[in-house]
Amino acid sequence: MARRFYDLLVSFKLVEEMGELVLLRAEQLGFRGIGIGISIERFLENSGRYFSTIKAFRRYAEQRDLDVISRLVVDKPVSVSRLKGLLKKWRRKFELISVHATERSLTAFASRDSRIDLLTLTSKTRIMRGDVDYVKSLEKKLELLLSPLQRGSLSSRAFVVASYRALLSLIRKKNLVNNLIVSSGAGRIEEMRDPRSIASLMHVLGLEYGEALNALSSNPLNLVRENREKLRGVIAARGVRILE
Amino acid sequence: MGRYRYVVAVVEEDVEPLTAIRRAVLELSGIMGLAAVMPEIVYANERGYVIVRVSRGGLPLLRAALAAYGKCPLRVLKVTGSLRKARSMIQGIEGVGGANRLDANLPDSSAKALS
Numbered sequence: 001m002a003r004r005f006y007d008l009l010v011s012f013k014l015v016e017e018m019g020e021l022v023l024l025r026a027e028q029l030g031f032r033g034i035g036i037g038i039s040i041e042r043f044l045e046n047s048g049r050y051f052s053t054i055k056a057f058r059r060y061a062e063q064r065d066l067d068v069i070s071r072l073v074v075d076k077p078v079s080v081s082r083l084k085g086l087l088k089k090w091r092r093k094f095e096l097i098s099v100h101a102t103e104r105s106l107t108a109f110a111s112r113d114s115r116i117d118l119l120t121l122t123s124k125t126r127i128m129r130g131d132v133d134y135v136k137s138l139e140k141k142l143e144l145l146l147s148p149l150q151r152g153s154l155s156s157r158a159f160v161v162a163s164y165r166a167l168l169s170l171i172r173k174k175n176l177v178n179n180l181i182v183s184s185g186a187g188r189i190e191e192m193r194d195p196r197s198i199a200s201l202m203h204v205l206g207l208e209y210g211e212a213l214n215a216l217s218s219n220p221l222n223l224v225r226e227n228r229e230k231l232r233g234v235i236a237a238r239g240v241r242i243l244e
Numbered sequence: 245m246g247r248y249r250y251v252v253a254v255v256e257e258d259v260e261p262l263t264a265i266r267r268a269v270l271e272l273s274g275i276m277g278l279a280a281v282m283p284e285i286v287y288a289n290e291r292g293y294v295i296v297r298v299s300r301g302g303l304p305l306l307r308a309a310l311a312a313y314g315k316c317p318l319r320v321l322k323v324t325g326s327l328r329k330a331r332s333m334i335q336g337i338e339g340v341g342g343a344n345r346l347d348a349n350l351p352d353s354s355a356k357a358l359s
Binding site for chain 2: 028029146149150151154157190193194196197198200201203204205209
């Protein structure tokens with residue numbers, strides 16, 4: 001069966017600027033679904049606009065047989081109490097919620113709170129043994145983005161390559177390869193890449209090619225399916241599935 | 245299995261494709277990487293389609309370099325094991341009106357490069 005590739009993070013700003021071209025590009029690159037991520041700051045400025053745009057975008061996407069996933073991205077350090085408040089209010093409105101693991105306290109909280117689906121790893125991320133245990137037991141996903149490898153000076157990109165190598169080595173060592181997701185994180189249309197090229201890059205950085213392909217296809221697809229079932233109420237609690 | 249792989253791609257930037265490929269590979273993996281890839285353009289047409297011959301072992305490095313390069317000079321459509329298949333693939337794409345092309349649907353810079 002052919003793989004269904006998902007790019008779980010394309011910036012909402014890009015979608016606003018380019019509209020349907022983002023869908024066309026995703027389709028040509030071989031993706032079957034894209035996640036439209038909005039940063040927490042922008043979302044709080046005007047929450048209604050995001051949902052109306054996503055709704056319109058979904059209609060276009062359906063015509064092209066593409067899946068659109070709504071996603072909230074906590075990409076700036078916020079206090080844990082504020083994050084708890086945000087999760088309480090917005091969790092059921094989004095199909096995915098991710099946190100950038102830039103701060104230690106935020107990383108620790110994001111890895112133990114089951115309302116957060118994705119822990120986005122950055123070059124500043126420090127992961128402790130406890131975080132790994134939580135990620136394993138709660139079946140949380142870890143995410144690596146392609147865009148930091150494409151932006152900035154050569155030295156900053158070299159630093160990102162070194163960090164990603166170390167993170168991928170840790171992920172393999174701790175047997176978390178099935179929890180890994182790779183997304184483009186594109187803020188411009190030129191930053192979107194085809195899934196097999198992204199997989200090749202991850203292969204060069206230390207993953208097996210098959211594992212890298214899974215990180216772009218089955219792993220994100222399983223997460224999206226599970227979250228949609230949770231939102232529909234099919235999965236009432238962890239391990240409890242309501243059968244009609 | 246042959247020694248080479250043939251990468252069918254479409255040029256997306258207004259650049260000379262071989263120079264751009266070499267630059268991308270050099271940026272990610274240096275001279276050793278370039279030596280492993282050994283890219284050569286073996287076919288190019290006026291519509292922007294190219295066939296790049298690379299050594300089999302260097303293919304992941306080429307794709308990785310293109311993925312990590314800031315402005316992607318070309319978009320890979322398919323990888324084949326023979327030049328004949330690669331050529332027939334381009335004929336197939338052009339035969340259906342270039343369905344894989346972005347043309348006017350892309351932002352200015354890319355569309356210009358394709359026209």
